[in-house]
Amino acid sequence: MDNRIVTKGDIFSFKYNGKIINLIVSNYTPKSEAVTISKNTSIIIHDAIPQKVNNTDLYILYNKLNSEIKDLKCKIDEINKELVNVKQFFKLNRII
Secondary structure, eight states: TTEEEOOTTEEEEEEEEEEEEEEEEEEESSSSSSOOOSSTOOOEEESOOOSSSOOOHHHHHHHHHHHHHHHHHHHHHHHHHHHHHHHHHHHHTTOO
């Protein structure tokens, strides 16, 4: 898993004794938005399906999902800007 980039809330899945084990990243060092796994990285993981969900787990999940939604909105905005440019190009060149 060296050189893999992880952030809080990422889930690792693997098979062990015929069962699928899901583990969630709950913390890591060095402190940052994300880390690249290396020999200098320390990762704290927990069962991805805890029996009891605490506020920290929900906060981590909320922030991860919120961040992904913001990224998707930015990408959608970029695509819409490109579409406007394409439409303007077609109009200027009397293609449509």
